[in-house]
Amino acid sequence: MAEAQGPAGPRRRLGAELRRLRRKTGMHLEDVAARLDCSTSKISRLETGKGIPKLPDVRELMRIYGVTADTERDMLLRLVKDSRAQGWWEPYTEGVQPARHVLDSPGRYASLETEAVANRSFTAMVLPGLLQTPAYAQALLSAILPQHRERDIARLVELRMRRQQALYRAARPLALSVVIDEALLRRVVGGPELMAAQLRAIADKADLANVDIRVLPFEVGVHRAHVGQFTILELRKPLGDVVYIESHAGDTYLDSADDVALYEEIFADVAARALSPSETKIILAGYLRRYT
Secondary structure (H helix, E strand, C coil), X not given: CCCCCCCHHHHHHHHHHHHHHHHHXXXXXXXXXXXXXXXXXXXXXXXXXXXXXCHHHHHHHHHHHCCCCHHHHHHHHHHHHHHCCCCCCHHHHCCCCCCCCCCCCCCHHHHHHHCEEEEEEEECCCCCHHHCCHHHHHHHHHHHCCXXXXXXXHHHHHHHHHHHHHHHCCCCCCEEEEEEXXXXXXXXXXXXXXXXXXXXXXXXXXXXXXXXXXXXXXXXXCCHHHHCCEEEXXXXXXXXXXXXXXXXXXXXXXXXXXXXXXXXXXXXXXXXXXXXXXXXXXXXXXXXXXXX
């Protein structure tokens, strides 16, 4: 299976190069913004890979930074082109009514996940999209997006199933580590039959060499991870890792070294307190009997 590509990587690499060039000249964001006649936030977004670069802007930045070497110019212009390429996920979200806590930044999460080599998640509310069956995803999205049309829900379900292909890539399959609060196994989504099928799907994915699934049992009590579910995306080098937090107030992306280190510590702690993969299979089997 071919590995999907997206513009997130080129945008972040371009941003890193632009930041390096600016610092090399000794200029501050305010200096560059004044020369480009734009806001400092625009320059900042370009350097962090959050903005969509425009060719005229990058050409002007190269002039400001004194870029004259043909190889460097060609590299930067190629990154601009790749940064503006359509992501594989865009057909799934095009025309779909936005929702703050699902499509707050359409395609941004899928874009970053495409660049990831590893995904570590803790969840206490709903199962991660990479583990959901089509029926579970449809029932879940219909519940949390009641104003959306059925065809829009169907396209979002297709997007989640398409994301799961990363787990089965022939080259560098996505490494997935998930800690699931036991409450998710008890919370019924779509009825007992649907839940039984969902638990079988989780057990099947747990057999993959690149997947580690652990259940945090009720006996552990309250853990600091319960403050809110989160995902740590380990991106291809030289890109920095990103923490993704989803809420009704909108999506949050944390990429500072301190923030990432904090969430890595929290995940390592909650994973250590969770059941082992073999013990998790036993508790999954127990809940499966409950639903059949």
